[in-house]
Amino acid sequence: MKARVIVTLKGSVLDPQGKAIEGALRGLSVEGVKSVRQGKIFDIELDGDDRAAARLKLNEVCERLLANTIVENYAIEIV
């Protein structure tokens, strides 16, 4: 089974890398981009095909390692 975990900074946390990308897009004269926030994607392969168990496992993986929940949110997609 394949899953995708998306980790993003919480909205209240300043994202200087996103801000720098916004500035670079302005430099490229790309118009209409209001803001950019940078995050991370993890593509994960799991044993078995129990989707509920996979979701529980991935929650644990996120809480224990993939996200620092002081400043980051995570979302899990089973694909």
Place this chain on the structure above:
Amino acid sequence: MRAAVIQFPGVNREGDAARALRQATGDEPAIVWHAENELPPGLDLVVLPGGFSYGDYLRCGAIAARSPVMRAVHAHAARGGLTLGICNGFQVLCEAGLLPGVLMRNAQLRFVCKMQYLRVENAKTPFTRSYAPGEVVKFAIAHGEGNFIADDDTVRRIEAEGRVAFRYCDAQGQAGNGSNPNGSTNSIAGVFNDRFNVLGLMPHPENLIDSLAGGIDGRALFTSLAAGSRFV
């Protein structure tokens, strides 16, 4: 005093930390590899040195914080053992949950490597008692992720409990006004845990122990530690 310096893959300041400990205590610290499950018995102090553990993969300090030796470091700290994290070591202690908050990318996005004035905010701890309260010292800083962030309640608690160890400031000891090198909340450069036996700081006291290398303002941190191992 019995001290150990933890060596994670990718750290590069373990020799500097060991030299500072040797100078202050007269004893050779143990160098402990991250894959060990145990620390040497009877340790007074564990030091997590600076560097780039695991190449800063995932988040700075995140992977080192989950390495085997950290279970023993947790137990050491829980016993009241002194634990010092410098630079990357501070990031590891935050990721390990031994200190509050997190160290984010510097607000200006630049790696900063320079001399920096700091104000000693609490001189009543095992780490800082050889300094005077409010003393202004000059340490080296060298980091890309030193921007300390915590939620508002945590910051209020840290401030109210006297858990800010050092604050970035100018030569006159004034914080703010452009003296904050990385955007850190309240110009915080180092914090204690709630029992004052764990300290993390971004600046490098271990590099200011010899006037040949730019100053000796870092020495007092190590002589404080050498003078005794428990906060009374």
